[in-house]
Amino acid sequence: MDITLDKKTSTEALIKVKLKENDYQPNVEEKVKEYARKANIKGFRPGKVPPSLIKKMYGKSIIVEEVNKILTQSLTDYIKEQNLQLIGEPLPDQEKVGTIDWDNQTDFEFDYDIGLVGDFTYDISNKQKVKGYTIELDKKTLDETLDNLKKQFGNVTNPEESQEGDDFYGEIKENEGNLDNQAVIQWGDLAKKEQKKFIGLKSDDQVELDIEKSFKDKQAVAHILNVGQDKAEELKGKYTFTLKNVNRTEPAEFNQELFDKVFGKDQVKSEEEFINKVKETVENNYNRETDLFLDNSVREQLVSKTQIEIPNEFLKKWLLVSNEGKVTVEDIEKEFDEYVKSLKWDLIKNKIAQDEEVKVENEEVIDKAKSLIVEQLGGAGAASQFAEHLDAFADNYLKAENGQNYLRLYNEVRDVKILTLVKERISISDKKVDVEEFKKIVSQ
Numbered sequence: 433m434d435i436t437l438d439k440k441t442s443t444e445a446l447i448k449v450k451l452k453e454n455d456y457q458p459n460v461e462e463k464v465k466e467y468a469r470k471a472n473i474k475g476f477r478p479g480k481v482p483p484s485l486i487k488k489m490y491g492k493s494i495i496v497e498e499v500n501k502i503l504t505q506s507l508t509d510y511i512k513e514q515n516l517q518l519i520g521e522p523l524p525d526q527e528k529v530g531t532i533d534w535d536n537q538t539d540f541e542f543d544y545d546i547g548l549v550g551d552f553t554y555d556i557s558n559k560q561k562v563k564g565y566t567i568e569l570d571k572k573t574l575d576e577t578l579d580n581l582k583k584q585f586g587n588v589t590n591p592e593e594s595q596e597g598d599d600f601y602g603e604i605k606e607n608e609g610n611l612d613n614q615a616v617i618q619w620g621d622l623a624k625k626e627q628k629k630f631i632g633l634k635s636d637d638q639v640e641l642d643i644e645k646s647f648k649d650k651q652a653v654a655h656i657l658n659v660g661q662d663k664a665e666e667l668k669g670k671y672t673f674t675l676k677n678v679n680r681t682e683p684a685e686f687n688q689e690l691f692d693k694v695f696g697k698d699q700v701k702s703e704e705e706f707i708n709k710v711k712e713t714v715e716n717n718y719n720r721e722t723d724l725f726l727d728n729s730v731r732e733q734l735v736s737k738t739q740i741e742i743p744n745e746f747l748k749k750w751l752l753v754s755n756e757g758k759v760t761v762e763d764i765e766k767e768f769d770e771y772v773k774s775l776k777w778d779l780i781k782n783k784i785a786q787d788e789e790v791k792v793e794n795e796e797v798i799d800k801a802k803s804l805i806v807e808q809l810g811g812a813g814a815a816s817q818f819a820e821h822l823d824a825f826a827d828n829y830l831k832a833e834n835g836q837n838y839l840r841l842y843n844e845v846r847d848v849k850i851l852t853l854v855k856e857r858i859s860i861s862d863k864k865v866d867v868e869e870f871k872k873i874v875s876q
Contacts, residue, residue, distance in 0.1 A: 433502075435510050443548050443743035447510070447522060449503060453538040459498040460491075467494070492534050503542060519547040519743060519775070520750035547743035547750065554738045554780050560858040562733050564726045565873065567718040569711050570866040577714055578707065582683035585693050589680050594633040599679040604641070604656060607670040613658045617673065621652040639673045646671075718867060725874060727851055730858070735776045742772055781850045788853060792846045800841045801826040 434450040464486050471481045487494075507522060522544035532540060569577075594600065597619050605612035622630065626646045629639050644667070647653050654664035684690045691700045700706045751764050751771070764771075784790070805825050809818060818825070830838040865873070 517549040547746035558859040
């Protein structure tokens with residue numbers, strides 16, 4: 433056997449594998465004997481089938497099978513021995529394979545295109561500067577949150593006649609078509625110019641609506657008509673809403689009953705404590721978003737500042753072949769830049785993990801699974817009643833999907849460790865912003 437590497441560029445190469453008959457023939461002979469021992473052919477006792485008959489019946493398929501086995505193993509071993517850093521998988525020259533005469537040839541030659549990653553260096557020193565943000569809840573957002581909580585835990589009534597701020601349950605139906613749905617239209621779903629139409633309504637009253645103008649956005653339309661966002665974008669024309677019930681919420685009062693409903697019994701005991709607790713909770717929720725934004729900023733910073741040569745043309749070809757008709761050339765061109773960014777980040781984080789010896793212990797994966805399950809059960813309070821079963825839940829979850837759940841959580845824990853290490857090394861500024869300012873930053 434002869435294997436050679438022909439580098440076309442620093443990132444693309446050709447591996448050529450030459451097989452002679454004595455490379456694969458011993459395996460073929462052994463396989464023929466195995467077939468002869470196991471074959472059940474009419475006219476021959478078990479184990480007494482002549483090898484010559486086996487060769488005549490199955491010889492070509494056995495040769496193809498054994499040659500492919502040797503090729504696969506030899507190629508894998510060669511790549512490891514040469515320490516080749518591949519992108520994707522080797523791509524065989526199918527045109528050349530198609531010319532092989534398996535009936536008469538004894539020597540074979542195979543070509544494989546490969547994509548390579550050149551050596552690169554990364555910088556995770558304090559020279560790398562990334563902006564981070566902490567959200568401070570402004571009075572307007574805090575007041576809106578408190579009002580929403582009072583409404584959420586308030587007393588719902590069904591008055592005979594509607595007024596400003598009410599919600600409306602009924603049937604919305606397309607005037608010239610078949611689309612209809614039973615839905616609740618919330619006051620806030622309506623475009624401001626349309627809200628006055630819904631004041632003074634009683635049961636069975638009807639309101640004509642222009643589906644493109646009557647609601648604040650297409651998301652509200654999708655929810656009210658129970659259709660997808662794409663479908664909502666396409667809808668036009670007149671609809672009729674027939675009122676069945678007016679829903680009016682009398683806001684809850686600031687008292688111990690509300691405090692207990694929101695945070696649990698006796699967790700807060702005064703209006704001041706309640707407001708501070710709400711502010712802290714909402715800020716923590718928003719700051720999960722700022723943490724995600726920071727992680728993304730760190731990734732983008734390292735990707736943009738790390739020079740990595742990528743075999744673009746090979747990569748496009750490999751994506752097309754490996755997806756087996758699920759994507760087109762146009763799909764690949766459209767998403768290619770984002771794919772390359774993701775690929776570069778994978779290369780960088782893997783090199784960091786190797787250089788810094790980032791390890792993930794089994795217990796860390798189990799703890800991650802437990803946290804996920806507790807969150808799904810509704811938090812620590814709701815999960816407390818299942819505490820004695822949590823180990824079993826986690827074990828079942830990690831074994832499910834043929835171990836894919838374990839692998840996914842392992843990678844999540846590993847990624848967090850790598851990002852944490854990077855954030856400890858680089859320079860991260862922190863700026864306090866309100867909610868609206870952060871939304872503007874994210875949208876840029």
